[in-house]
Amino acid sequence: MLSSSQQRLLSAAAVAVVCHPSNPDSSCSPCSSDELRSFLQLRRPDLRLLDGEEEADHEEEEFVLIEDRAEEDEEMFPTLRGSGDDWELCKELPARTVGRAWQLAYSTSRHGASLKSLYRKLSSTDSPVLIVIKDALDELFGAFLSDPLRPSETFYGTGETFLFMLHPRFKSFRWTGENSFFIKGDLDCFAVGGGSGHFGLWVDENLYLGRSSPCYTFNNCCLSETDDFRIMELEVWTFS
DSSP states (O other): OOOHHHHHHHHHHHHHHHTOTTOTTOOOOOOOHHHHHHHHHHHOTTEEEOOTTTTOSSGGGOOOOEEEHHHHTTSSOGGGGOOOTTOHHHHHSOGGGTTOOEEEEEEHHHHOSOHHHHHHHHTTOOSOEEEEEEETTOOEEEEEESSOOOOOSSOBOOTTOEEEEEESSOEEEOOOSSOOOOEEEOSSEEEEEEETTEEEEEEETTSOEEEOOOOTTTTOOOSSSSSEEEEEEEEEEEEO
16 A cells, blocks of 8 residues: 555656647646556556565665666666676686576665665575675675675575675685584674674674675785775676
């Protein structure tokens, strides 16, 4: 059930689109959301129309009318849409991901910034996970996880897990065999890699503050320019 404010927004959008001067069938009369949907499906097949609660995690995110796929491709990490054999990160992925489609399971720009929401989005998959972060300095880095991110009492995962830097330069950090501190999910943070009180990658519950330190698990350097960083965008990809 749409709220009154949502209904007003929907009505205004309908009038703006259907009554636009470029529309020869315009009657400039108010139209319903069903009429707007039918109009857009006929005139704009390139648009993907979503039901209001399809992507909702909480009340503030319930109303999503239209998403333009062309705009999505211009969002963060456009290189992730490609799968060329010459892309260095692709070469580092385990063999079981080859030939599988990449699916964007979670994005802070689309789903909000909440670790609990991220856990919910991944709760029904058993796919390995690729986490990519863009920080305030426009650097890209992240982690490949052998298993989906979830709350856990102890560290879990396998030696397929690794850390990487993506931009401005690429470098990956593989399992050293020193310990098995691969993945740890808590309600207030998650971590990848560890040892002696340091985590290779640590992110808080708001998916906003993070830290990267050298750790025994991957013998990595700091993934970001500074140990502590602010997250501007975070995307989580699965393989199916």
